[in-house]
Each structure stands twice: as structure tokens, then as C-alpha cells.
Amino acid sequence: MVVGVALLDGGGRVLAARRRAGGWEFPGGKVEPGESERAAAVRECAEELGVRVAVTRRLPGWQHCGDGYRLRIWVGRVVEGEPEPREHAELRWTARAELAGLAWLPADVPFVADIARRL
Numbered sequence: 001m002v003v004g005v006a007l008l009d010g011g012g013r014v015l016a017a018r019r020r021a022g023g024w025e026f027p028g029g030k031v032e033p034g035e036s037e038r039a040a041a042v043r044e045c046a047e048e049l050g051v052r053v054a055v056t057r058r059l060p061g062w063q064h065c066g067d068g069y070r071l072r073i074w075v076g077r078v079v080e081g082e083p084e085p086r087e088h089a090e091l092r093w094t095a096r097a098e099l100a101g102l103a104w105l106p107a108d109v110p111f112v113a114d115i116a117r118r119l
Contacts, residue, residue, distance in 0.1 A: 001069065001070055002028060002029060002030050002031070002065055002069045002070065002071045002072070003029070003031060003040050003041045003071070003073070003074055004025060004026035004027065004028035004041075004071055004073045004111075005026055005028050005041045005045055005076050006073055006074070006075050006076070006111070006115045006118075007026075007076055007077060007083070008076070008077055009078075012096065013093040014093070014094055014099070015027065015049075015083060015091060015092070015094070016091070016092050016093075016094045016102055017048070017088040017091050018088055018089050018090040018091075018092070019088060019089065019105070020088065022103070023103055023104065023105040024102040024104045024105065025107075026073055026108055026111070027045060027049055028040075028044045028045075028073075028074075029047070030069070037072060037074065038055050038074065041055045041076065042055060045076075045078075047086070047087070048087045049081075049084060049086065050081055050082075050083070050084045050086055051079075051082065051083050052078070052080035052081060053076045053077065053079060054076055054077055055074045055076035056074075056075055058073070058074050058075075059073045059074070059075065059114050063107040063108075063110055063111075064107065065107035073111045073114075073115075095119065096116045096119040099112050099115070100112075
């Protein structure tokens with residue numbers, strides 16, 4: 001299982017992260033053995049962004065994301081720190097109108113519309 005985190009800023013924006021090899025995604029990563037999805041989401045944000053987050057709920061559904069993994073997206077917010085691109089080429093706080101203009105990775109695309117409705 002892989003988790004992604006749609007971090008909302010409370011001002012109508014979500015954090016998008018561009019991989020070094022291209023393509024935008026919600027930050028996250030693999031769930032470790034014995035780890036809950038929620039714990040993995042918090043850990044991955046600390047590792048990839050240098051922030052402490054609170055995750056509140058999981059979006060419905062999942063998507064295949066390669067090598068037999070499934071992606072689930074959680075919704076959360078930053079509670080401590082400022083996101084920095086430790087493992088990504090770029091981070092961007094993105095408003096609803098800008099979401100469709102980003103080249104999202106295929107597994108993240110189905111979740112973008114759901115996030116847009118929440119902004």
C-alpha cells in the first residue's frame with residue numbers, strides 16, 4: 001500500500017509536489033510492515049516535507065500505482081513547520097482553478113476532482 005496526503009491550507013489551496021523525474025503528486029510513500037496508513041502518512045510528510053501533519057480522513061477508493069501497489073489518499077493539514085522539497089523538485093500551494101493545469105501522475109488524477117470539491 002502507498003499513501004498520499006492532500007494537505008489543505010485552510011485558504012482554499014492544496015499542496016502539490018513535483019517529482020524530480022516530472023509529474024505532480026500528493027506527497028507520501030509506502031506503508032511499512034506493521035504500520036497503519038495514517039501513521040505512514042504522518043511519517044512520510046515528516047520525511048519528505050519536514051513538517052508535522054494531522055491527517056483527518058481518507059478519500060474513498062484507491063488506484064493502482066505500479067509494482068502491484070495501491071494508492072490511497074488521506075486529507076490533512078500542516079500543524080508544525082513549513083513544507084520544504086526534501087525529495088521533490090518543487091512544491092506548490094495550488095488553488096482549485098490551478099489543479100487541472102498540472103501534469104498529475106496517473107494514480108493521483110482520480111483524486112484531484114475530489115480534492116477540488118473540498119477547496
